[in-house]
Amino acid sequence: MIRRSMPLVAASLLGLSFLVASPEASAQAKKPAPSAPAAKKKPPNKNDPKLVEAKRLFQQGEDLYTKGDYEKAIEVWEMSYELSQRELILESIANAYERLGKAEKAREYLGRWREAAPPEEHADLDARLAKLDERIAKEKADKDAKEKSEKAEKDKRDADERAKREGGKIFMPGVILAAVGGAVAIGGGVLDILAAAKRPDESVVCGKTADGRQLCRSSAQDDIESSNTFATVGDIMLIGGGVAAAVGVVLVVTQSGGKKGAEEKKTAVAPWFLPGGGGIVAGGSF
Numbered sequence: 001m002i003r004r005s006m007p008l009v010a011a012s013l014l015g016l017s018f019l020v021a022s023p024e025a026s027a028q029a030k031k032p033a034p035s036a037p038a039a040k041k042k043p044p045n046k047n048d049p050k051l052v053e054a055k056r057l058f059q060q061g062e063d064l065y066t067k068g069d070y071e072k073a074i075e076v077w078e079m080s081y082e083l084s085q086r087e088l089i090l091e092s093i094a095n096a097y098e099r100l101g102k103a104e105k106a107r108e109y110l111g112r113w114r115e116a117a118p119p120e121e122h123a124d125l126d127a128r129l130a131k132l133d134e135r136i137a138k139e140k141a142d143k144d145a146k147e148k149s150e151k152a153e154k155d156k157r158d159a160d161e162r163a164k165r166e167g168g169k170i171f172m173p174g175v176i177l178a179a180v181g182g183a184v185a186i187g188g189g190v191l192d193i194l195a196a197a198k199r200p201d202e203s204v205v206c207g208k209t210a211d212g213r214q215l216c217r218s219s220a221q222d223d224i225e226s227s228n229t230f231a232t233v234g235d236i237m238l239i240g241g242g243v244a245a246a247v248g249v250v251l252v253v254t255q256s257g258g259k260k261g262a263e264e265k266k267t268a269v270a271p272w273f274l275p276g277g278g279g280i281v282a283g284g285s286f
Helices: 006-014 023-030 049-067 070-084 088-099 103-116 119-167 172-198 218-255 259-264
Strands: 206-208 214-216 266-274 277-285
Touching: 049 070, 049 088, 070 088, 088 103, 103 119, 172 218
Parallel strands: none
Antiparallel strands: 206 214, 266 277
């Protein structure tokens, strides 16, 4: 297995790699020479300011890499590559990204170097790329699992908080109905008491005829009629108010506590009353 040490990489860039012709020129040199003499291509000028700066930046990146400052090393190696276009720098950048734990970026740069690397290095590079692919897949699976776990925990917290908020809610329409119904029932009771107080004593003002009919004095007739009216209205209010209060209590019990209780058990309650009585009609689904 071929391994490059950093000094060797530096030497290849700082020495001979900057003096030889470009890879394209080398490929052209391998072709059979034409019959006519070809003009010789000038080798790169080692005093070219771009190459001089590229060598300086590469050496600076090597020093930073050795010190463990991988991010800064990547930064200066990128600048060195822009100036020199030497693909071998890409492998150094890939190594730095791998040290930083950024497998995807390491795989990207190592793949770019694989395209320009000599054939004898392809096997080693392919093995490294395969390991990076496995690492990327594992990191992605771990990230997905973590996100799902965090989402499940967040959903549970939200549900608990929502249940806590809704668990203390009271169905206010039921409370209002119970209060109003209770007040009406009390009013009906008061009217019944007034009716009883206003009604004259029948044994004093009324009597029975020979055929069994009851006759009352005309002077007491108005008091008897008003007493009957109060009693009728009082009975209606008492029964209706009592039914409404009972319905309100049922609604408070069945509808309080938020949406969960309303969804699990839906109950419909309706009062009915007549002058002679009243009641509750209830229905529901469970």
